[in-house]
Amino acid sequence: MPKSPRYTHLAPLALLRFSFGVLMFIALLRSLLNGWVYELFIEPEFHFSFYGFEWVKPFGQWTYLLWGLAMISAVGVALGYFYRLCIILFTLSFTYIELMDVAYYLNHYYFVSVLAFALCWLPAERYGSMDAWLGRVKSSDFAPRWTLTLPRILVSILYFYAGIAKMNSDWLLNGQPLKMWLPSSYDLPILGAFADEPWLPFVFAWAGMLYDTTIWIFLWWKKTRKYAYITVILFHLLTAAFFPAIGVFPYVMIVITLVFFDAPFQLIMGKIFPSAPGKNRAYRPWNPPLAKLILPLFLAFQILFPLRFLLYPGELFWTEEGYRFSWRVMLMEKSGAAEFKVVDPKTNRYVWIDPSYHLNRTQEKQMVFQPDLILQFAHYLGEKYREAGVESPEVYVHSAVTLNARPAQPIIAENIDLMKVEDGWNSKTWITPWEGVIYGW
Numbered sequence: 001m002p003k004s005p006r007y008t009h010l011a012p013l014a015l016l017r018f019s020f021g022v023l024m025f026i027a028l029l030r031s032l033l034n035g036w037v038y039e040l041f042i043e044p045e046f047h048f049s050f051y052g053f054e055w056v057k058p059f060g061q062w063t064y065l066l067w068g069l070a071m072i073s074a075v076g077v078a079l080g081y082f083y084r085l086c087i088i089l090f091t092l093s094f095t096y097i098e099l100m101d102v103a104y105y106l107n108h109y110y111f112v113s114v115l116a117f118a119l120c121w122l123p124a125e126r127y128g129s130m131d132a133w134l135g136r137v138k139s140s141d142f143a144p145r146w147t148l149t150l151p152r153i154l155v156s157i158l159y160f161y162a163g164i165a166k167m168n169s170d171w172l173l174n175g176q177p178l179k180m181w182l183p184s185s186y187d188l189p190i191l192g193a194f195a196d197e198p199w200l201p202f203v204f205a206w207a208g209m210l211y212d213t214t215i216w217i218f219l220w221w222k223k224t225r226k227y228a229y230i231t232v233i234l235f236h237l238l239t240a241a242f243f244p245a246i247g248v249f250p251y252v253m254i255v256i257t258l259v260f261f262d263a264p265f266q267l268i269m270g271k272i273f274p275s276a277p278g279k280n281r282a283y284r285p286w287n288p289p290l291a292k293l294i295l296p297l298f299l300a301f302q303i304l305f306p307l308r309f310l311l312y313p314g315e316l317f318w319t320e321e322g323y324r325f326s327w328r329v330m331l332m333e334k335s336g337a338a339e340f341k342v343v344d345p346k347t348n349r350y351v352w353i354d355p356s357y358h359l360n361r362t363q364e365k366q367m368v369f370q371p372d373l374i375l376q377f378a379h380y381l382g383e384k385y386r387e388a389g390v391e392s393p394e395v396y397v398h399s400a401v402t403l404n405a406r407p408a409q410p411i412i413a414e415n416i417d418l419m420k421v422e423d424g425w426n427s428k429t430w431i432t433p434w435e436g437v438i439y440g441w
Contacts, residue, residue, distance in 0.1 A: 008145045009263030014080070014128035016151060017119065019255040021078025024090065024112065027248045028071045037067055041100055044360050046380050048102040048373050051423055056099040069093045077119070080129020083137075087124075091116040102373060103366040107329050108249035111158060114302065115256070118154060121291045122147045151259050153299065156216035161306050161327035163213030168440030170317075170332070172209065175201030176404040177333035185242050204242075211235055219260040232257050243330065312427050317403055318411070318434035320370055321427065334369040336401035336408060340378060342385050343394040353381055369401045371411055371431045378418035395419050406436045 031037060041047075041058040049056065059066060070093040076086030095113045098105075123143050125131045132139035170176045178201035186195045194200050211231065218228035236250035309322025316323055317332045340353040355364045355377065367373040378395040385393040394417045400408040410432050412418070421430050 006145055007142045008148045009141055010123065010127035010143050010147075011263040012259050012261060013122060013124045013143070013148055013151075016256065016259045017080060017083070017124035018078050018128070019258070020115065020119070021074045021076070021090075023248060023252055023255060024094070025071055025074040025078065028067060028074065030248070032064075032067055032071075037063060039360065040104060040362065041097075044101075044363060046358055046363075046377070047100060048363065048367070048376050050099055050102055051372070051425075053099045056096060058100050066093055066097065070097060080125040080131050083125030083129060083131050084120075087116065087119050091120055101363070102324075102370075103363040105324055106246070106249070107158075107327055108246070108252060110325055111154075112252075115151065115154060117298070118150050118295075121288070121295060122150065148259065150295065150299075151256075152220070154302065155253075155257060155259070156220070157302050158327050159212050159216040162329045163209055163211070164441050165326070165328045165331055166205070166209035166212065168331075168438050170404050170438045171205050172202075172440075174404070175205055177331075178204050180333050180405060182242065188241060191238075191241060219257060222262075225260055229257060229260070246330070314427075314431070315434045315436070315438060317438060318436075319428060319431050320372070332404055334401060334403050335365075336368045336399060336411070338368040338374060338397055338399040340381055341396040341398065342381055342390075343396070344385075344390045345392055345394055368399065369403075369411065371428055372423055374399070374412060375418055375421055375423055382419045393419060403434070403436065404438075409435055 041063050042060060047057060070090060073086040073090035073093065076082050077090055091113065094116060098109045098113060123140065125137055126140040126143065129137075131137045166172070171178075182200055182204065183195050186192045188195070215228055215232065215235075218224040219232075221228075233254055236254050239246070240250040306322075306326035309316050309326060312319065312321040314321070317334070338355060340355065341350055342353060343350040355367060358380075359367060359377070367377055374397055378397060382393045382395045396414055396417060397412050398414055399411050401411040402408040412430060413432055416430055
């Protein structure tokens with residue numbers, strides 16, 4: 001095929017497919033072997049729902065079957081075997097797993113679903129796959145350039161929003177919450193010796209902001225690409241060392257950013273799974289009509305949805321209205337405590353409820369400082385007491401929440417009957433205004 005700026009080699013996309021499938025299989029297997037499927041999804045009696053997805057619930061012991069489906073489909077994606085079916089099944093099963101409980105939400109789970117959805121529309125199985133090797137699909141070396149541009153844009157969006165989200169006074173001027181987190185890494189070899197140094201949080205804060213804001217630019221530019229990728233490796237390995245709780249995310253970013261490299265770096269995929277004998281390896285059109293409609297809307301959503309926080313008043317870190325799905329990675333430390341008061345209005349008798357009797361540790365830890373989760377749990381308690389015979393139970397919360405080491409304060413007033421409050425897209429006026437101030441984005 002003659003060289004043309006309109007077309008690109010499929011090797012980088014094939015490597016993305018392979019590495020994405022392998023990493024997802026490892027992540028899911030890790031969760032299974034550590035017992036997290038049972039601990040997080042099967043054992044708890046209650047699960048927090050994403051607004052609009054209240055129907056998404058674990059399946060009890062059948063949740064293992066869902067996990068197995070996601071793992072098997074991840075292997076199929078990696079090998080490019082029945083790729084189209086496997087990537088669709090993986091996208092649906094993994095996204096369902098992600099939606100089963102808000103308390104376990106992490107940005108990188110969301111990115112997995114976003115990237116998986118994009119891969120559903122790309123010809124990642126036409127090169128370096130078992131489908132091409134077996135002749136199940138028409139193999140090809142080339143495809144329209146947009147098929148490679150799309151995942152690059154998604155990585156760029158993640159980095160860009162993560163960077164500008166760090167442009168706030170707590171992160172850059174106060175070194176928070178890094179001041180609280182870094183000292184716990186004192187036991188790291190070599191690096192741990194600097195964990196208590198007062199300058200380290202500010203170095204991490206400014207370096208993290210500058211890295212996230214600009215790295216995607218240097219990855220796009222061919223002259224700086226290989227040097228930028230070295231910083232990708234160093235940055236994410238350093239992040240993994242200091243913050244092991246974020247799991248496989250650093251390794252996901254290290255591998256996925258390889259998509260920015262051109263084909264000569266990645267032609268090995270075609271050596272592993274060559275095309276079936278006698279099959280032509282040339283450019284074949286890949287412009288499915290539905291993709292021309294869906295993918296521009298998909299990209300517009302990815303750009304605009306993280307900005308929805310601008311529509312809400314109050315401090316974002318306190319209310320968390322528009323916080324999720326906006327690539328705000330490790331920007332705050334919130335903690336607190338909450339207990340609930342259930343009242344029978346007919347008799348004025350009441351009982352105090354300790355959430356730990358109904359929630360696991362992760363659920364309780366996340367619930368006490370997230371207003372929408374407090375509301376969900378209050379409604380759950382109210383329904384339990386309604387079923388027990390209390391005609392119109394009232395539920396109140398006594399809470400104390402601290403944000404980035406500031407003094408604790410109630411996040412919801414104690415005189416608000418949460419059974420009379422409904423969640424929605426509108427501003428949550430029932431959240432107590434925060435007494436602190438954070439300047440910036």
